[in-house]
Amino acid sequence: MVEKLYAKWKKSASDFEIIDSDTALDLKSKAIIITSPKEKAVIFDMETDLAVRPVKGRKSQKSRGLSYFSFHPGETSPLRGVARLIEWSNKTEFLFRSL
Helix, strand or coil: CCEEEEEEEEECCCEEEEEHHHHHHHHHHCCCCCCHHHCCCCCCCCCCCCCCEEEECCCCCCEEECEEEEEEEHHHCCCCCCCCCCCCCHHHCCCCCCC
């Protein structure tokens, strides 16, 4: 599961747009975008460029969960298990001191 709210919608080889998962679900329901089979998908993870699909959030008794993007079955992110580190620099230090 990607568990991200944004992904790239590749409209053509050189044109793309960043969309959220709710917009992707809406476009999918209107048959504007294709999410399966994976080979024809037009929505991709921004970090890994792997095909993803929008998923409705799970419902609880009181509210609907947030929608998100998920990898296709059988695929996992090559970034799985990689620690997300911030490179420390003078600019980063200045940013933290200004907060």
